[in-house]
Amino acid sequence: MALALMVFVLVALGFGRPRAITEGRWVFGMGVWFSLGVLSLILIAALWVGERILPHGPALEVRAHARQWAWSFSHPGAEGPVTSEGVLHIPAGRPVDVLITSTDVIHSFWVPQLGGKMDAIPGRENRLRLEAARPGTYEGLCAEFCGLEHAAMRFEVIAHDPAQWPPVSPEGPRP
Amino acid sequence: MNTPMNTPANTPLTPHDPASIPANPPQRALGLHRELDRVWRNAPGLRGQITAVSHTTLGLRFMVTAFLFFGIGGLLAMLIRAQLATPNGAFLDTALYNQIFTMHGSIMMFLFAIPMLEGLAMYLLPKMLGTRDLAFPRLSALGYWCYLLGGLILIAALLAGVAPGEGWFMYTPLSGKTYSPGINADVWLLGVTFVEISALSAAIELMVSILRLRAPGMKLTQMPLFAWYMLGTAAMMLAGFPPLILGSVLLEMERAFGWPFFDPERGGDPLLWQHLFWLFGHPEVYIIFLPAAGVLSTVIPVLCRTQIVGYGAIVAAILGMVFLSFGLWVHHMFAVGIPHLALAFFSAASMLVAVPTAVQIFAWIATLWRGRPELKLPMLYILGFFFTFVMGGLTGVMLAVVPFNWQAHDTAFVTAHLHYVLIGGFVFPMLAGVAWWMPLMSGRRRVRGLGEAAFWFILVGFHGTFFLMHLTGLMGMARRIPSYPENPEWTALNLSSSFFGFVMTIGFALFAIDLILQAGFGKRSVRNPWKAPSLDWAMALPPPNYNFASLPGPALQQAGAEAAMLALAKGEGLLPGAPRGRREILVTSVGTARPEHVAILPVNTGLPLLLALAISAFVLLMLAGLYTLAPLALIPVVTLIWIWARRAMAPLDATPIEVAPGLVLPVQPGDGGTLTRSGLVSLLFANGTFFASLLFGLAFISLVSPGPPRPLWPADRTVLLATGAVLALLAMAALGLPRALSHIETGRRAGAGLPVAFAANLLALALLLALGLGQLPDPTRHAADAVRAALVAYVGLHAAIATLFTAFALDQARRGELAPGRAGALRNAGLWQSYTLAAAAVTLAALWAQEAAS
Ligand code: HEM
Numbered sequence A: 001m002a003l004a005l006m007v008f009v010l011v012a013l014g015f016g017r018p019r020a021i022t023e024g025r026w027v028f029g030m031g032v033w034f035s036l037g038v039l040s041l042i043l044i045a046a047l048w049v050g051e052r053i054l055p056h057g058p059a060l061e062v063r064a065h066a067r068q069w070a071w072s073f074s075h076p077g078a079e080g081p082v083t084s085e086g087v088l089h090i091p092a093g094r095p096v097d098v099l100i101t102s103t104d105v106i107h108s109f110w111v112p113q114l115g116g117k118m119d120a121i122p123g124r125e126n127r128l129r130l131e132a133a134r135p136g137t138y139e140g141l142c143a144e145f146c147g148l149e150h151a152a153m154r155f156e157v158i159a160h161d162p163a164q165w166p167p168v169s170p171e172g173p174r175p
Numbered sequence B: 001m002n003t004p005m006n007t008p009a010n011t012p013l014t015p016h017d018p019a020s021i022p023a024n025p026p027q028r029a030l031g032l033h034r035e036l037d038r039v040w041r042n043a044p045g046l047r048g049q050i051t052a053v054s055h056t057t058l059g060l061r062f063m064v065t066a067f068l069f070f071g072i073g074g075l076l077a078m079l080i081r082a083q084l085a086t087p088n089g090a091f092l093d094t095a096l097y098n099q100i101f102t103m104h105g106s107i108m109m110f111l112f113a114i115p116m117l118e119g120l121a122m123y124l125l126p127k128m129l130g131t132r133d134l135a136f137p138r139l140s141a142l143g144y145w146c147y148l149l150g151g152l153i154l155i156a157a158l159l160a161g162v163a164p165g166e167g168w169f170m171y172t173p174l175s176g177k178t179y180s181p182g183i184n185a186d187v188w189l190l191g192v193t194f195v196e197i198s199a200l201s202a203a204i205e206l207m208v209s210i211l212r213l214r215a216p217g218m219k220l221t222q223m224p225l226f227a228w229y230m231l232g233t234a235a236m237m238l239a240g241f242p243p244l245i246l247g248s249v250l251l252e253m254e255r256a257f258g259w260p261f262f263d264p265e266r267g268g269d270p271l272l273w274q275h276l277f278w279l280f281g282h283p284e285v286y287i288i289f290l291p292a293a294g295v296l297s298t299v300i301p302v303l304c305r306t307q308i309v310g311y312g313a314i315v316a317a318i319l320g321m322v323f324l325s326f327g328l329w330v331h332h333m334f335a336v337g338i339p340h341l342a343l344a345f346f347s348a349a350s351m352l353v354a355v356p357t358a359v360q361i362f363a364w365i366a367t368l369w370r371g372r373p374e375l376k377l378p379m380l381y382i383l384g385f386f387f388t389f390v391m392g393g394l395t396g397v398m399l400a401v402v403p404f405n406w407q408a409h410d411t412a413f414v415t416a417h418l419h420y421v422l423i424g425g426f427v428f429p430m431l432a433g434v435a436w437w438m439p440l441m442s443g444r445r446r447v448r449g450l451g452e453a454a455f456w457f458i459l460v461g462f463h464g465t466f467f468l469m470h471l472t473g474l475m476g477m478a479r480r481i482p483s484y485p486e487n488p489e490w491t492a493l494n495l496s497s498s499f500f501g502f503v504m505t506i507g508f509a510l511f512a513i514d515l516i517l518q519a520g521f522g523k524r525s526v527r528n529p530w531k532a533p534s535l536d537w538a539m540a541l542p543p544p545n546y547n548f549a550s551l552p553g554p555a556l557q558q559a560g561a562e563a564a565m566l567a568l569a570k571g572e573g574l575l576p577g578a579p580r581g582r583r584e585i586l587v588t589s590v591g592t593a594r595p596e597h598v599a600i601l602p603v604n605t606g607l608p609l610l611l612a613l614a615i616s617a618f619v620l621l622m623l624a625g626l627y628t629l630a631p632l633a634l635i636p637v638v639t640l641i642w643i644w645a646r647r648a649m650a651p652l653d654a655t656p657i658e659v660a661p662g663l664v665l666p667v668q669p670g671d672g673g674t675l676t677r678s679g680l681v682s683l684l685f686a687n688g689t690f691f692a693s694l695l696f697g698l699a700f701i702s703l704v705s706p707g708p709p710r711p712l713w714p715a716d717r718t719v720l721l722a723t724g725a726v727l728a729l730l731a732m733a734a735l736g737l738p739r740a741l742s743h744i745e746t747g748r749r750a751g752a753g754l755p756v757a758f759a760a761n762l763l764a765l766a767l768l769l770a771l772g773l774g775q776l777p778d779p780t781r782h783a784a785d786a787v788r789a790a791l792v793a794y795v796g797l798h799a800a801i802a803t804l805f806t807a808f809a810l811d812q813a814r815r816g817e818l819a820p821g822r823a824g825a826l827r828n829a830g831l832w833q834s835y836t837l838a839a840a841a842v843t844l845a846a847l848w849a850q851e852a853a854s
């Protein structure tokens, strides 16, 4: 924002009287060095944040499988994986890796409040690290255009209290 | 190419310093005008519209047609905004909504933005560079007709309700046969590829014209910045469009014949489409931006009564953008699961491209500071550009930062960013340019007041619409959805967005009315109303088809438009008038613009329209699924191209021409450095990127894609022998052609080299056919088989064209038309032959590597 303002002010000042300028200072000083400086700062910050949200260390693995136009999920239960339609169960307060696949076309798994987004591509498996800080229900949706009912391709993520993980029955008490 | 050889036929006097070329004696301007006009003008009436090849006519026509398509695209945008105005908008159903936003995006990108910039460049460049037309006038016309017919196919599909609905980037597998069974996707693939022919031909045309048609002595380093921008654009188009064309061809083959390039079940890979698409799609943004920046760099200094600050730095910035933008395509694929290190690299590259942009922005601001800016209408649009584009750039940096992108990818935020960049970076500068050059194009003055009103409506409407969409995006509203939940914050924002969208539409309507009023009823404009120094204003208004009665040498280029205008009209420049009744222009050397020869341009002809119609017959047959009939349509295509090439030959009786006192130039350059040859080199460059993209596809499918393993292909002895024979035959032809050429140039007959080359090509073609039909594994079995077959088909196509090239030269030899200094057909055949041989050898090596890798 400050940058945009700076440019606007400079443009506005341009409408004053003509004045002598040094080409080098404008073109190289401002154009090259100044912009390079700002960009490197942003890039460093971005890489730092990016590194933090990347999968590090082990995590609980759950699966998300997309098809036109619905999601099915599975999480490890007491005896083997438990599958569910349209609802993903995860424990709160600990990292979870979602393994994302698709049967037909490209979809994209996105839970805005938990951050991150990853495409579901037929023939591939993608991994996305999530962590819900608090138990609760989070809205998710398909974020890659996938045909007629794309807009209706929504789902829920239910983060359970770590003490009650794994949930006895997926349809059990909602937090 | 730079050093004309002296051949016995003509001994040109070539001064090393164009500045020393003396002036021609002045003549009566009116007499010259009549003489030139008779030769250069369009035929009267409707026939004139069909046969026109003049860059002035075609440039205008490109721009008018692009504006009409902009109107259609805008109408679709209004439908979108009407649908999104309320949460459960009920007036479009989902299928229709999908078609509408897909067509909106496709029309705006392919039928508005690209043709608009092509039209502007075609119209202006010859005028700015001081010449009379573009290098290949018939190609300009062909490009126009392909554009119009392709566009009409898309619009017809929209009206018939079978428009594509997969989004403007047509991701597979959604756009594959299984999930899009109708012809909707075929309409996109074939229609857009058809339109792409015009983009490629325009790119070749502009490239060659900028490099070879500049007025004598206008060094590359002195040419107007606009020409630099267009040079960069043309280069990017030559490198950027082939991957898209390849992708479309492959996807169409998958849809039509079941070759599984993108089908994961049979070893294909949907990501291959994404790579090919964005290999084009990202440079596309800069292809659109560069010409717009060219307009800014041209208009700002004149409106500030000063010179541009930092010419050299801007040229460097243009070159930097051209190279960097090709390193960026992956930034559209941040969410497909790409390794982190690669992501970091592409993030850095995405941000690096902001540096050349910043250089230009600060150069423009410095120009404003140095001069005394005048707040005329074009300046208003320039301010609109600054305001909008800088904000678009900021959101772009936000998107380039990976973690943020994960949040915002595919929301209304992206839609908003995209429109800030496209409308801020392209539409506003183009509107400035139109306002700027309208007096030139129409010869009339503007009606006061209306233009300013239009500007304010557009500015306020635009920001009202799209600023709010950033917010809805951040609140999590996805793009490409026809309805959304009844969330109170979303509802209000969307309604306001839609309201301002209609305000913007009113603005564009006012702008159009303003143009119509100006063209129809404006008072006659004085010459050079803006007091600009450049050559584009050194002519009568509206400009005659020949632009300049004589061509400006270095002195007149420096003199400023006012002084140059009179001297040029009186024929004091080079090559005055049209005393030989031919359309003549000067061809100069690439770097320093030393005059090399006089080129004779073709006259008005209906051939381009006929050829475009023949191509559209092919496209329509493909669309109808009549795959066996479609190749028949290629017969008229080839025949017409043959006629086209025969007509391109310079008349046999053309003698060297005295273009200025003591400076005699040949009509056929002794060293073969014709415009056609430069055009062919550009075409081969584009062809090379096409081939490289295909090899990339081969490597990607063989090495990167997961999926079922490639079935074995036990290539036996016959295959090895056959491929060896093909290579040997192509090499034989490649040796035979230069032999024939050296015979001709030393005054002998062509000899055996030419017929041998022809026979060798024909045989190679037959062998390739037999190989492809009999020996290769079924291409529908696995993607690896399909790519292999595609590569063989590519070589086969080139052998077929090489056969035609040699047949053409053989025909010329039979008619006795090949003579020293007149053997261009033979030289060009040789060039094509070498390329074919190289492509065949590389293909063989690549296929061998593919086998060895397994
Ligand atoms: C005239 C004013 C314009 C308005 C009101 C407008 C509005 C819109 C809206 C609302 C969308 C989002 C559709 C959706 O996601 O559901 C959209 C998409 C798009 N617009 Fe525009 N637009 C305008 C002009 C332009 C221009 C000038 C260009 C390009 C030069 C352009 C290129 C695109 C593209 C490429 C898309 C994406 C289509 C897709 O998702 O496949 N628009 N536009």
Ligand SMILES: [Cu+2]
Pocket: A066, A069, A106, A107, A108, A142, A143, A144, A145, A146, A150, A153
């Ligand atoms: Cu989906």
